[in-house]
Structure formats: C-alpha cells, structure tokens
Amino acid sequence: MSSEKTLMMKELPQTERPREKMLAKGAYSLSEAELLAILLRTGMKNMPVHRLAEYLLAKYDLSGLGSISPQELSKTLGIGLVKAVTVVAGIELGKRLSSKVPDVRPVIRSPKDAAELIMPNLRYEAKEHFIALLLSTKNQVIARSTISIGSLNASIVHPRELFREAITHSAASVILVHNHPSGDPTPSQEDIALTKKLIEAGLLLDISVLDHVIIGDGKYVSFKEKGII
Template sequence: MKQEATSALLAYDTANLNIKTWAEEDRPREKLLLKGKAALSDAELIAILIGSGTPKLTAVDVAKLILAAVGNDLNELAKLTVKDLTKIKGIGEAKAISIVSALELGRRRKETAAAAKTRITCSTDIYNYIKPQLLDLPHEEFWVILLNRANVVMKKENISSGGVAGTVADPKMIFKKAIEQLASSVILVHNHPSGNTKPSAADITLTKKMKEAGSFLDLPILDHIIFTDNDYYSFADEGML
C-alpha cells in the first residue's frame, strides 16, 4: 500500500513538474523536448549551443548579450568570426566555435537546397541561386554561373576572392572554364560588401570586355549581377548588356 502511494505521488510530481522549477540554464533544453524547437527564442537556441554561462550569468543571459551585440539580427550574427565572439563576456573559443559552426551548417543547408537543377529565367533567380555563397561575406568574391542551352545551371564556380574594396576577375580563366564545361552561356556575379549596388567604373569596363569576348567565342554573357545582402544590380535589367 505504501509503495502504491509513493508511486502515485511520484507520478503526480512528474506530471505537474513546471518548467519554472528547473535551473535557468537547463530550461531551453527541456523546453525543446517538451514543446519543440519552434517554441524556443533565438536566445534559448543559442544558450543550448553554448551549454553554460558564467558564475553570474546563465547561458540564456550570455546568449542575450550575444544577440544585443548584433542588434538581435541573426544575419549580423552570421558575419561574426570566432575572434569577434570571444570579445563577448562569457564566450570562450570553444563556445564561439560552436556558434560559428551551427550558423555555417545553416548556410550550407541553403546551399544544398539551391543545388538542385535550377533554371534561370530572370535576375531574381540568379540572386536567389547565388545567395548562399555570397551572403554575409566581409570581402569581395567573383563567381561565374555556367548554363546549358535550356538555361539550366551546369555549374557555379568561384573565380577569385579579394579584399573589402575589390577582387580581380580574369576573362581568360572565366571562358576557359566555360569551354571546359561545354557551357552555352555565362552569368557573372560579384558582391559588394559595402551594401552599395552601384557598379564601379571597373565593373562596367569588365562587363563590356566580357560581352565582346563572349560574342567572339559564341558564349554570350547573359547577365552580370552585383550582389549585396539585401539587394542586387542587374546589368541586363538596366540595359547595360
């Protein structure tokens, strides 16, 4: 009889266990198990990644400090390096690596989704297709997208990486890769980390040079996109090709 009463009491206690009775740093994990991942705030998800806080701050408190440092903008958080994150109170190298790794997995997931056969029909298609590669980059990169006769992507390739102010694109290298892949047309893409979509004089000169060479080789340049995190410039849409 006593054993039955004890069992009943334990069952009652378990059923009525409230999330508020758990230690602060354990709540995000338990909340995820009970309510699902969508029920967690950004701070709670980050708290799970870092695992623990400091003697004076819970993991959730530290996570809130991280978000405050980037204005609660996950896109800005994705731009932070391990070194940047370790400047925040309560974040050592191991925790910073966990955060950077998780955000990189998210980026790669987008990249995988975009890897399926993609047909390019407009400049927006180009922007969305290349976004996983260029989003959040602090430096310039130049990419080419090679298409078949049906305007389906055959391959995308990084041609060069540079500094904040620019990168170098070699037309010979670009057309060499296009010929090797037996591509029917080429799309040029590079990013402006500054967020300014306006083409520079060098951008315009390169585009003209590529257009002329492409016409000679029967490899038309369909577009040249200047990418920023929130917008883009299309040479084709603007009548510059």
C-alpha cells in the same frame, strides 16, 4: 554537469529550456536566441547562457554573426575560442544548406532567380565573392564556381579563370554574380568595366555572359535590367 551549468539550467522551467523545447516542439519553435544558446551550451557565473545569447544578438545581430571570424567573436565577453568556433561552424552550416543547389537543377528565367539562388550565401560575407552561374542551353544551372574572393578588380577576376570553368562544365552561357559587403548593390565603374571585358572575352569563345547581378543586403542590381549591358 558543472555547478555553473546546473545553475544555468535551473533558471528556466523544464518546458522552456532550449534543448527540451526543441525535442518537444521542433527546431522551428525556437527563437534565434534559443538556437544560439544551444550552440553556446553554457553561460558565465553572472550571465546565464540565454542572456549571453541575447547579448550577442543585440551586439552583432544575426547578420553580423554570419560574417564574423572565430578569433573576433572569441574576444567578446564570455566567449572563448571553443565556443566561438562552434557558433561560427553552426552558422556556416546553415549558410551552406541555404545555398546548396538542389539535385533538380534550377532554371534561371530572370535576374531575380539568380539573385535568390545566391543571396542567402553571399549577403552576409565580409569580403567580395565573385561567382559564375554556369548554364546549359536551357538555362539550367549546371554548376556555380567561385572565381575569386577579395576586392573585385580585373587582375583578380581574369577572363581565363572564368571561362576555364565554363569550358570545363560545357556551359552554354554564364551569369556573373558578386556581392557588396557594404549592403549597397550599386555597381561601381570598376564593376561595369570588368563586366564589359568579360562579355567581350565570352564573344570570342561563343559563351554568352547573360547578366551580372550584384548582391546587397536583401536587394540586388541586375546589369541587364538596368540596361548597363
């Protein structure tokens, strides 16, 4: 163990060190700063690791860390590229776990069900992700497919890309979902025009577009609930 790391660890009582605390009390007992400190492993000469973790959370907030790139994070004082990659990888694992479709296929009974299924993964993304929830005749989620990533427009989200996925999975219907990185889920005119175009294409293929849900920061807008479609 380096002298820097030894000094860092000695600053905290044994029972308050994040690793020891996790082993003794479980991961759920740790604060966000303590969990982040474990990923960081070491601090700097004048900033122990728990202070560095607190600094990062104050600077970016947990939601900000969920969308930052390793390159950007590595520019922060005390964060090299190796630490930045470790932190981003840890957060990405958490995001994937929270968005994983369980073995028992969820049933979408309302726009809220669709939003809650996708929101944990999309609310912190820095780019717009357009996702299709592919449903069975009983509204069970067969699969979810990412159709595009980037600015949402008709040239990127083409009906053939969406309905190719629906046909491949033998979906009876689809629910469209995408996020607004700004956090405001209010539909734009482009969102509305694209949705109507996809609905028309679905009618020709006898695959219903049931709804379009836009995800914001902890909130959503359903086109169906708003009477837009």
